[in-house]
Amino acid sequence: MPKKPLRKVSGFLIFTCNHFPFITIILLDTIIRQISRGEVMKNVLLLIALIGCLAVVVAGKFHWDDKLQQTGETVSAEVDSASGATKQSEGIDEIPVSNKELKELVTNFPEHLQEKMMSFNEPISIAIVGSESIGTSKEGLKQSIEKGLEESYWNGAFKVKQFTFKDATTKSIVEDKFYENVIEEKPDIVLLEAFTLNDNGVVVIDEGHQNLSTFMSELKEAIPSVSIMLMPSNPIADPGYYALQISALEKYAEANDLIYLDHWKEWPAVDSEEINEYLVDSRPNEQGFEVWGDFIVDYLSGN
DSSP states (O other): OOOHHHHHHHHHHHHHHHHOHHHHHHHHHHHHHHHHTTOTTTTHHHHHHHHHHHHHHHHHHHHHHHHHHHHHHHEEOOOOOHHHHHHHHTOOSOOSSOHHHHHHHTTTSOHHHHHHHHHTSSOEEEEEEESGGGBOSSSBHHHHHHHHHHHHSOTTSEEEEEEEETTOOHHHHHHTTTHHHHHTTOOSEEEEEOOHHHHTTTSOHHHHHHHHHHHHHHHHHHOTTOEEEEEOOOOOSSOTHHHHHHHHHHHHHHHTTOEEOOGGGGSOOTTSSGGGGGEETTEEOHHHHHHHHHHHHHHHTTO
């Protein structure tokens, strides 16, 4: 009896028996029946078809697993300021700043958030949303902003959560509906990094702006009271076309009456050697996050 066809499938069956035992049993049963009838070669096309179907199932399984793994790696949204938030939600008898000082601190907040802060019954919820430019919730922009806000206000005045969509572009954050992750948290303020660096060479400027508008519209529709503050991605050395994208982003924000937090002016010049001291692989390092975070904290502290 010819053995070559069986040798070709044996390795495949060994692989699949651990991952897909039920399908493997069916396939083995079919082969055994064919062997018992002496019709393996006669029905080799049937065996090939069965193996092909199984291959499709295996490929689909690994594609789905890979997609889930990418999602888990891409979306980072840990919260490590829960203790401060708990203190605030329980109520504070006396805050360490006067009412006059607090009014000055919240000058740049919309009126309803000024009132919420003045009552100091619960923390202001902030969601930082962006690409790998904002780092992770364990090492990134969040730490700089949390530290600065605690120094300007008090421990527990804010609850900060970071959503890092690592390799996303403005196109993918809309197509994959990443705004749903943010909506679930119902933040008071969204600090939205514009994904411009990830869009570079991938998404054209006008399309990127339309994607941002769609993303923000989804947030506004679900959370009408949310205040969205747009931020450019981090500067890089010798940005070239990227600098034109950032310039266009600023004009887009102005044309649409958006709050635009232009932190670039606080960084070293992009044509200087010093800028490289604030970056690692064209993304912010600890120094870069400190400069960026300090600018955001200054704005949220009335400056």
